[in-house]
Amino acid sequence: xxxxxxxxxxxxxxxxxxxxxxxxxxxxxxxxxxxxxxxxxxxxxxxxxxxxxxxxxxxxxxxxxxxxxxxxxxxxxxxxxxxxxxxxxxxxxxxxxxxxxxxxxxxxxxxxxxxxxxxxxxxxxxxxxxxxxxxxxxxxxxxxxxxxxxxxxxxxxxxxxxxxxxxxxxxxxxxxxxxxxxxxxxxxxxxxxxxxxxxxxxxxxxxxxxxxxxxxxxxxxxxxxxxxxxxxxxxxxxxxxxx
Numbered sequence: 001x002x003x004x005x006x007x008x009x010x011x012x013x014x015x016x017x018x019x020x021x022x023x024x025x026x027x028x029x030x031x032x033x034x035x036x037x038x039x040x041x042x043x044x045x046x047x048x049x050x051x052x053x054x055x056x057x058x059x060x061x062x063x064x065x066x067x068x069x070x071x072x073x074x075x076x077x078x079x080x081x082x083x084x085x086x087x088x089x090x091x092x093x094x095x096x097x098x099x100x101x102x103x104x105x106x107x108x109x110x111x112x113x114x115x116x117x118x119x120x121x122x123x124x125x126x127x128x129x130x131x132x133x134x135x136x137x138x139x140x141x142x143x144x145x146x147x148x149x150x151x152x153x154x155x156x157x158x159x160x161x162x163x164x165x166x167x168x169x170x171x172x173x174x175x176x177x178x179x180x181x182x183x184x185x186x187x188x189x190x191x192x193x194x195x196x197x198x199x200x201x202x203x204x205x206x207x208x209x210x211x212x213x214x215x216x217x218x219x220x221x222x223x224x225x226x227x228x229x230x231x232x233x234x235x236x237x238x239x240x241x242x243x
Contacts, residue, residue, distance in 0.1 A: 045192040048159040053152065053196040060148050060200050064207040067142055071211055076104045076218050082229055085109075104134050104222040105229075112230065120234075127226055135219040142211045149205035156197020163190020 042049065082105075084097055095114070098106040112127030167186040 040188070041192055041195070044189045045196060046159070046163075046189075048155065048162075048193050049196050052155055053159075053193065053200060056148060056152055056155070057196065057200040060145065060152075060204045063142075063145055063148075064203060067145070067207070067211050071138065071142075071214055071218070073214075073218055073221075077222050077225065078103060078105065081105055082225065085229060085233070104131060104218060105226060107131075107134060108222060108226050109229065112226070113233070123230065124227065127230070128223060131219060131223055131226070135215055138215050139212065142208055142215070145204045145208035145211070149201045149208060152200040152204065153194070153197040156194040156200075159193025159197075160190045163187070163193065166190070 042054075045053075078101070081097075081101065081103070095110075098110050098113075108127045108131040111130030112123040115123050115126055163186065167183060167190060170183060170186055
């Protein structure tokens with residue numbers, strides 16, 4: 001819902017800018033036929049920019065903001081949770097805290113500590129398996145950024161190739177002697193789609209790489225923390241009841 005609201009808001013702003021900003025930026029016209037930046041980098045981009053690359057860029061930045069807010073160490077591996085668990089001496093109280101928290105540490109601990117089987121190896125296997133599932137699910141969510149980062153340049157290249165075909169058609173129509181200014185303008189417009197494709201892909205791939213490394217680091221740290229906490233609970237003689 002937040003992403004949809006952000007997209008609607010952004011598109012609404014684009015419509016407003018369409019009728020206002022271009023009138024202002026068009027004042028940069030030097031009298032030689034050149035248009036303002038809004039006209040050149042948005043309007044002249046054509047339907048490929050309006051209906052594909054622009055919404056894709058909005059979706060990309062929405063996903064980036066959303067994932068960076070969710071995939072944080074303090075959120076997936078709360079530093080206070082370990083102390084809270086260790087300070088409680090009743091298994092039911094420990095279960096109550098873990099059950100009402102949704103993070104890597106609590107869900108992996110629940111999977112391992114609530115097994116009917118008291119074997120330590122079985123508990124660790126269940127704990128690590130649950131953590132691996134959580135990590136995989138998180139990686140699948142950010143995979144959309146990787147897909148967008150690979151598809152957006154292809155869409156931009158498609159628009160550029162289409163624009164270059166149009167430019168060469170102008171050469172044919174002008175019998176091989178087109179006006180240099182018109183030909184340069186057509187090529188410039190064709191390159192706008194590539195610009196938008198790169199504008200979308202670069203942040204998407206950069207964010208994907210950063211988030212993937214963050215997930216791997218948090219997963220590894222959670223694994224060590226959960227194993228250490230399990231040892232502490234066993235030494236203290238407090239263990240969650242089997243469910």
